[in-house]
Amino acid sequence: MSIEVRNLRKTFGRFVALDDVSLKVPGGELVALLGPSGSGKTTLLRIIAGLEPADQGTIHFHGEDATEQPVRERQVGFVFQHYALFRHMSVFENVAFGLRVRPRRVRPSEAEIRESVMGLLHLVQLDVLSDRRPSELSGGQRQRVALARALAVKPKVLLLDEPFGALDAKVRKELRRWLRRLHEEVHVTSVFVTHDQEEALEVSDRVVIMNEGRVEQSGTPEEVYEHPATPFVYGFLGDVNLFHGRIHQGRVTIGESELDAPGWADARDQAGIAYVRTYEVELAPSPSNGTSLAAVVRHIRAFGPVVRLELDLLDGGRTIEAHIPRARFSALSLAKGQRVYVSPTNVRVFAEAP
Amino acid sequence: MATMALPRPATTAPRSLTRATGESRAVRWTLTAIALVFLALTLVLPLALVFHEAFSKGLAAYVAAIREPDALSAARLTLLIASIAVPINLVFGVAAAWCIAKFEFPGKNLLITLIDLPFAVSPVISGMIFVLLLGTNGWFGSWLQEHDIKIIFAVPGMVLATTFVTAPFIARELIPLMQEQGADEEEAAIVLGAGGWQTFFRITLPNIKWGLLYGLILCNARAMGEFGAVSVVSGHIRGETDTLPLHVEILYNEYAFAASFAVASVLTLLALVTLTLKTLVEWQQKRSASDAAEPARILERTVA
Numbered sequence: 001m002s003i004e005v006r007n008l009r010k011t012f013g014r015f016v017a018l019d020d021v022s023l024k025v026p027g028g029e030l031v032a033l034l035g036p037s038g039s040g041k042t043t044l045l046r047i048i049a050g051l052e053p054a055d056q057g058t059i060h061f062h063g064e065d066a067t068e069q070p071v072r073e074r075q076v077g078f079v080f081q082h083y084a085l086f087r088h089m090s091v092f093e094n095v096a097f098g099l100r101v102r103p104r105r106v107r108p109s110e111a112e113i114r115e116s117v118m119g120l121l122h123l124v125q126l127d128v129l130s131d132r133r134p135s136e137l138s139g140g141q142r143q144r145v146a147l148a149r150a151l152a153v154k155p156k157v158l159l160l161d162e163p164f165g166a167l168d169a170k171v172r173k174e175l176r177r178w179l180r181r182l183h184e185e186v187h188v189t190s191v192f193v194t195h196d197q198e199e200a201l202e203v204s205d206r207v208v209i210m211n212e213g214r215v216e217q218s219g220t221p222e223e224v225y226e227h228p229a230t231p232f233v234y235g236f237l238g239d240v241n242l243f244h245g246r247i248h249q250g251r252v253t254i255g256e257s258e259l260d261a262p263g264w265a266d267a268r269d270q271a272g273i274a275y276v277r278t279y280e281v282e283l284a285p286s287p288s289n290g291t292s293l294a295a296v297v298r299h300i301r302a303f304g305p306v307v308r309l310e311l312d313l314l315d316g317g318r319t320i321e322a323h324i325p326r327a328r329f330s331a332l333s334l335a336k337g338q339r340v341y342v343s344p345t346n347v348r349v350f351a352e353a354p
Numbered sequence: 355m356a357t358m359a360l361p362r363p364a365t366t367a368p369r370s371l372t373r374a375t376g377e378s379r380a381v382r383w384t385l386t387a388i389a390l391v392f393l394a395l396t397l398v399l400p401l402a403l404v405f406h407e408a409f410s411k412g413l414a415a416y417v418a419a420i421r422e423p424d425a426l427s428a429a430r431l432t433l434l435i436a437s438i439a440v441p442i443n444l445v446f447g448v449a450a451a452w453c454i455a456k457f458e459f460p461g462k463n464l465l466i467t468l469i470d471l472p473f474a475v476s477p478v479i480s481g482m483i484f485v486l487l488l489g490t491n492g493w494f495g496s497w498l499q500e501h502d503i504k505i506i507f508a509v510p511g512m513v514l515a516t517t518f519v520t521a522p523f524i525a526r527e528l529i530p531l532m533q534e535q536g537a538d539e540e541e542a543a544i545v546l547g548a549g550g551w552q553t554f555f556r557i558t559l560p561n562i563k564w565g566l567l568y569g570l571i572l573c574n575a576r577a578m579g580e581f582g583a584v585s586v587v588s589g590h591i592r593g594e595t596d597t598l599p600l601h602v603e604i605l606y607n608e609y610a611f612a613a614s615f616a617v618a619s620v621l622t623l624l625a626l627v628t629l630t631l632k633t634l635v636e637w638q639q640k641r642s643a644s645d646a647a648e649p650a651r652i653l654e655r656t657v658a
Contacts, residue, residue: 049545050545051541051544051545071544071545072544072545072546072547072548072549076545077545078541078542078545080538080541080542082538084538084539084541084542085539085542086539086542086543086557087539087561088560088561088642097543097546097548097556098546098547098548101543101546101547101548101549101552101556102547149542149546150545150546152546153546153547
């Protein structure tokens with residue numbers, strides 16, 4: 001079932017949590033709402049669920065207006081950030097809750113409840129722990145109980161608030177892959193909130209990047225990563241270096257060097273910022289006719305397949321970061337304090353905000 | 355211990371830790387002794403005295419004092435008042451705590467302050483308020499008289515006064531508990547399709563049951579033991595508007611010391627039973643709290 005959100009606005013006192021947000025989630029997709037804290041992503045999720053009323057705007061499920069529909073009638077599954085498992089109930093009863101509270105005439109029989117709950121617990125690989133209390137489970141296990149509980153009512157839409165936020169790095173990675181597979185299996189339209197860009201890019205079909213209550217960009221992980229629409233998206237997805245300079249007729253001048261600025265052929269001496277990903281730089285021991293920037297190696301972190309370097313630019317004294325393959329690092333035989341020349345291989349130029 | 359005097363190696367961190375916050379043996383013993391003597395003088399001695407005086411004229415006199423018709427009627431009235439006031443405050447306390455803990459609304463702080471009012475006001479003043487409002491010369495006195503409704507110097511007034519004085523117990527006990535638990539589980543229940551009552555009986559109530567029981571026990575103890583407010587509105591009609599605490603005073607003023615202490619010993623027993631129950635509930639509460647303790651549970655919800 002598709003979800004559509006139109007012109008949503010929400011304020012908490014004087015804080016604008018959502019500012020004219022519109023969004024479409026096609027049926028069956030797994031969508032990530034990505035943004036820093038305070039960007040309004042959790043608020044958006046809670047409004048979609050019906051846990052929070054919007055000040056303005058509408059929500060449509062499968063083309064039908066659901067704005068005024070109460071939470072319990074929306075048939076959404078919601079996984080809370082801290083799971084919100086019922087602490088006084090067993091794992092089994094937690095998952096069965098949504099079926100047990102149904103009105104008598106639509107309530108499944110005890111045998112049917114048992115069957116569907118055990119089926120779900122099997123799906124989340126927790127069938128052997130069905131008698132445990134939530135307090136006796138690990139974080140990852142609780143997370144999976146929360147998921148099974150949300151799926152038990154056969155929701156049309158699954159909403160997850162920072163589903164892996166409270167877990168340690170290793171469990172996060174496992175659960176991420178597991179969520180992806182689960183989604184392929186049950187195929188319910190899902191929206192999850194995260195502030196972790198790697199998580200969003202790795203798990204979702206589509207990423208919606210939010211900042212200060214607005215949608216900055218939405219698209220497939222490849223689209224948003226390769227073609228960031230705004231400086232914010234560029235900076236938020238992956239490590240990036242910023243160079244302040246002047247744009248003039250398709251070229252950007254940074255200090256004494258000049259680089260190509262694709263898309264700015266008409267610019268006439270305008271302030272701009274060049275964004276360069278940390279791994280999209282070439283290092284060389286000698287300058288290459290005016291398109292490279294001189295720098296001094298300040299710090300080297302040489303573990304893993306990628307060597308991370310901190311470089312002090314000679315003009316301006318700013319520090320940039322460069323990630324180069326280990327083989328290239330060995331070939332250059334760089335050492336602390338040594339001079340190198342930096343040539344960006346891919347530059348994206350945005351006008352500086354006035 | 356002989357080793358105590360030896361210079362300790364730096365590795366015995368726990369031991370040096372206890373020393374950093376500990377006191378010398380003499381100080382510890384002195385403080386403990388002071389506390390014990392104080393307790394003996396203010397709690398144990400009076401308690402023993404009550405029973406000593408109660409039985410000073412023998413067991414037969416004790417039983418007679420308790421089985422005397424006025425004493426029995428006082429006991430009945432005490433139970434009647436408690437059986438009305440406690441349920442009223444149960445409903446009020448749960449409703450107020452629910453509102454305060456789970457919702458944001460204007461005037462919330464005012465409500466919290468109002469709930470504490472009966473604790474802040476002297477019980478005698480509480481009783482006076484009702485007399486001033488509902489007594490013969492009070493604001494509504496003439497209206498009540500016209501309609502032949504008797505509240506002051508009658509049972510309804512005593513119920514009112516007791517309800518007022520015991521109002522904070524349950525709400526006060528539940529508010530911090532419910533605030534700490536947050537509304538997450540309730541929200542989860544509602545998303546899963548549960549209605550308001552289902553959510554309350556299946557989720558909220560099981561989570562607060564021990565705190566609620568604790569509040570009930572305290573509320574009941576106070577309702578049965580209340581003297582000041584009830585004394586002002588009762589009118590002291592023997593066999594009619596006389597509760598156990600009031601009856602103790604009447605007997606004492608009539609120099610019937612043994613009988614007075616005999617009735618007092620009944621109230622004292624009630625107190626001891628209450629304390630035992632309270633301890634049991636506290637113990638249970640702690641157990642279920644550590645049972646449900648979730649590590650790294652973050653309470654505030656950010657607008658992320």
